[in-house]
Amino acid sequence: MSFRIVKFIIFFAVFVFSILLTKSFPFLEFNNDYWLPNNDPYQQDLNYLEDEFQPGFGSIAVLMFPDSFFTEENIDFFRNFKHKVEAIDYVFKINSPLDATVIINQEDMLTIQTYDEAFSDGNIVSISDYQRLFMDSPYFGKLLSDDFRSVGLSVSIDKKNDGNDLMRRVGAIETLRALMSELPQHIRGFVSGDAAIYYEMDASTQRNLFTLLPLALILLLGVAWLFLKQWRSVLIVVIPTIINLGLVPIFIVLLGHYITIINVTLFILVLVITIADGIHMLNYWERYVLNKSAHPIADTIRSTWLPCFITSVTTAVGFGSFATSSIIPLNQYGIQSFLVMIFAYIIVMTGVPFLLRIIPPRVRSEDDIVLFPSLLATVSNIIQNHTKKVVLISLFITLLISQALWKARTETSFISVFFKPSHPVRQHVEFVDKHLTGSGRLDVLIRANQADAFKSIDVFHDVRQRVTKSLGYPLIKGTQDLMMPVKMIHQAFNNSETAYPNTNAALEQELLFLEFSRGETKTDVLSSVVDFNYQNSRIEFMTDQLSTSKIKEVIGFLKDTFSSIEYAQISITGSQFLSYVLGQYVLQSQFITVLITLSFIWVLFISLFGIRLGTVGMIPNIVPMLLTLSLLPLSNTPFDFATVLISSVTLGLCVDDTIHWLHYFQLSRKNGDAAPAIQTSQMMFKPLFLTSIILGIGFGVLGFANLVILQKFGVFTTIAIGLAFFADIVLLPAVIRLFKLTK
Numbered sequence: 086m087s088f089r090i091v092k093f094i095i096f097f098a099v100f101v102f103s104i105l106l107t108k109s110f111p112f113l114e115f116n117n118d119y120w121l122p123n124n125d126p127y128q129q130d131l132n133y134l135e136d137e138f139q140p141g142f143g144s145i146a147v148l149m150f151p152d153s154f155f156t157e158e159n160i161d162f163f164r165n166f167k168h169k170v171e172a173i174d175y176v177f178k179i180n181s182p183l184d185a186t187v188i189i190n191q192e193d194m195l196t197i198q199t200y201d202e203a204f205s206d207g208n209i210v211s212i213s214d215y216q217r218l219f220m221d222s223p224y225f226g227k228l229l230s231d232d233f234r235s236v237g238l239s240v241s242i243d244k245k246n247d248g249n250d251l252m253r254r255v256g257a258i259e260t261l262r263a264l265m266s267e268l269p270q271h272i273r274g275f276v277s278g279d280a281a282i283y284y285e286m287d288a289s290t291q292r293n294l295f296t297l298l299p300l301a302l303i304l305l306l307g308v309a310w311l312f313l314k315q316w317r318s319v320l321i322v323v324i325p326t327i328i329n330l331g332l333v334p335i336f337i338v339l340l341g342h343y344i345t346i347i348n349v350t351l352f353i354l355v356l357v358i359t360i361a362d363g364i365h366m367l368n369y370w371e372r373y374v375l376n377k378s379a380h381p382i383a384d385t386i387r388s389t390w391l392p393c394f395i396t397s398v399t400t401a402v403g404f405g406s407f408a409t410s411s412i413i414p415l416n417q418y419g420i421q422s423f424l425v426m427i428f429a430y431i432i433v434m435t436g437v438p439f440l441l442r443i444i445p446p447r448v449r450s451e452d453d454i455v456l457f458p459s460l461l462a463t464v465s466n467i468i469q470n471h472t473k474k475v476v477l478i479s480l481f482i483t484l485l486i487s488q489a490l491w492k493a494r495t496e497t498s499f500i501s502v503f504f505k506p507s508h509p510v511r512q513h514v515e516f517v518d519k520h521l522t523g524s525g526r527l528d529v530l531i532r533a534n535q536a537d538a539f540k541s542i543d544v545f546h547d548v549r550q551r552v553t554k555s556l557g558y559p560l561i562k563g564t565q566d567l568m569m570p571v572k573m574i575h576q577a578f579n580n581s582e583t584a585y586p587n588t589n590a591a592l593e594q595e596l597l598f599l600e601f602s603r604g605e606t607k608t609d610v611l612s613s614v615v616d617f618n619y620q621n622s623r624i625e626f627m628t629d630q631l632s633t634s635k636i637k638e639v640i641g642f643l644k645d646t647f648s649s650i651e652y653a654q655i656s657i658t659g660s661q662f663l664s665y666v667l668g669q670y671v672l673q674s675q676f677i678t679v680l681i682t683l684s685f686i687w688v689l690f691i692s693l694f695g696i697r698l699g700t701v702g703m704i705p706n707i708v709p710m711l712l713t714l715s716l717l718p719l720s721n722t723p724f725d726f727a728t729v730l731i732s733s734v735t736l737g738l739c740v741d742d743t744i745h746w747l748h749y750f751q752l753s754r755k756n757g758d759a760a761p762a763i764q765t766s767q768m769m770f771k772p773l774f775l776t777s778i779i780l781g782i783g784f785g786v787l788g789f790a791n792l793v794i795l796q797k798f799g800v801f802t803t804i805a806i807g808l809a810f811f812a813d814i815v816l817l818p819a820v821i822r823l824f825k826l827t828k
Contacts, residue, residue, distance in 0.1 A: 357783030
């Protein structure tokens with residue numbers, strides 16, 4: 086094939102690629118809503134909760150008055166603010182101290198209204214009566230703080246699972262935040278709750294991508310220029326990298342996925358791995374040019390296509406193993422990374438030789454391609470003279486430090502995993518925890534065996550006793566359940582002689598009266614706690630935003646409390662339960678992905694290098710992974726969505742350098758070199774050093790992210806890269822010499 090045809094094919098491919106990239110950008114969306122598939126049993130419970138009892142995205146607007154809410158001026162202001170919130174597109178339901186339900190008994194006539202309606206109709210005649218009635222209601226402490234200054238306005242946003250939920254959530258939250266920005270100076274406010282937290286996760290993901298990716302690219306360009314010393318060498322490495330970056334948005338759009346807080350790291354991953362492969366090819370080409378090869382580009386392709394292909398496959402499998410995860414962002418990350426890595430290999434193997442032909446760098450002497458000759462000589466002497474010590478000390482330290490893994494713990498609470506303590510989102514959640522009933526929710530779903538089960542007084546009192554017991558648990562701050570509206574209406578009927586009805590007739594009469602509230606959304610006090618045929622009920626337990634370990638404690642307590650119910654099936658769900666379930670799946674994903682990656686790499690190594698050399702070659706991959714994962718519990722860092730990536734990323738990156746090292750080692754051994762292990766480390770020092778620096782900078786940039794998950798991923802991956810460089814340059818040749826595999 087002539088070079089003219091090659092140029093035509095490449096330019097045509099670039100043209101098609103540019104069109105795909107241009108068409109993809111308008112369809113890119115940042116969305117962190119979805120974590121479990123709909124066929125997952127835990128997600129099915131969550132879907133049932135949302136469909137039956139808690140429709141829509143939940144959020145809460147909190148206003149902080151300088152004095153008591155119970156003044157005419159503050160109530161009028163809040164009423165006007167509430168009307169503006171009601172007018173926001175896609176907001177279908179709100180609840181506040183003005184919208185909460187009150188039952189008034191006047192002249193032997195019961196009236197069920199909102200507090201605002203009762204004011205307008207004259208059923209509440211003064212602000213002091215309003216304050217007295219509200220303080221006696223179950224909403225006090227939930228929608229209004231004990232000091233009367235902090236007021237909560239619960240907002241429900243349409244969620245229809247029709248592909249437009251993201252638009253509705255974002256539009257409503259942005260409008261609500263705009264209203265908050267227009268508050269008078271003496272009134273402060275913020276928006277919190279699940280919808281606001283997801284909104285900030287999406288926005289932070291976007292900000293970090295648009296900030297850190299250009300920063301990483303600029304730093305890598307500087308490092309490439311510093312060590313490669315020629316702008317042509319830099320362009321040869323960078324141009325295929327930029328093209329490969331475009332693969333990420335193209336595949337995300339083609340697959341119908343979103344950019345999430347997990348796969349945002351894929352952009353950095355492609356950036357650094359492509360540069361690393363380009364440097365390896367450039368290193369071989371420089372050697373062939375220096376040795377006066379007649380066809381240096383062809384020799385470079387012959388020498389690098391196999392190791393680069395193998396490293397691309399191992400990396401694709403390492404990250405692709407996340408496709409086995411039950412967590413949607415991890416599953417999608419695995420599919421995306423597998424496809425991107427395979428296509429990135431094609432681009433590098435065609436782009437780099439093409440650029441070497443068009444803009445070949447100048448190579449005049451050994452000094453142009455050797456880095457730190459004195460350091461390299463020292464390292465070679467240590468390996469040669471202290472082989473056994475190097476191996477034994479490295480393995481001893483690894484085994485010693487890895488004992489810390491027994492103390493590993495998991496944390497998947499969105500608040501602590503994603504946001505720093507100083508982040509406004511976390512501070513807002515802590516404010517709600519401190520001044521209102523709490524921001525955390527756990528829901529117990531009770532699905533009875535027959536209709537009208539919750540009209541039975543025996544069932545009613547059985548559930549009430551279990552709820553009363555639960556309220557004594559120190560981590561539970563409050564509940565919302567069927568007992569709450571029944572108690573309100575019973576006290577109005579019975580003039581507080583007893584707290585609850587004691588007969589089926591009394592209970593049915595009171596429920597019948599409450600059913601009249603179903604006609605008006607704002608005063609519907611039953612729909613969130615029991616379904617229309619009284620067969621299924623929901624108990625919402627309110628807590629602070631808890632850690633995964635604390636959530637586990639509460640779940641265990643609730644299971645013990647409610648599991649003995651014989652007339653119904655019990656399941657636990659809710660936003661905090663989702664966090665707990667994700668914690669279990671994180672550990673499962675950690676184990677499965679590491680097992681798949683290790684097994685694949687070992688089989689591959691044995692196939693390529695034989696059983697002895699292939700098995701020994703696993704050591705410099707396992708050691709960095711074990712040391713890095715062990716640093717997590719040593720630094721009191723829990724396993725989470727970031728750390729589950731670290732093990733596979735570490736393996737994927739380490740094995741790349743190991744394959745290049747072992748590939749050259751085999752060539753050196755076939756050539757009959759006197760000390761092939763030492764010579765291989767000398768030859769591979771520069772490309773492995775440069776790729777380690779580039780990988781370290783690329784992932785290290787994530788340490789500047791304002792999201793905890795990206796910070797941890799960046800810091801620990803950078804540590805793993807440094808350990809991998811040591812393992813390949815020092816430990817691997819020492820192990821090979823110790824086991825006498827040099828012949």
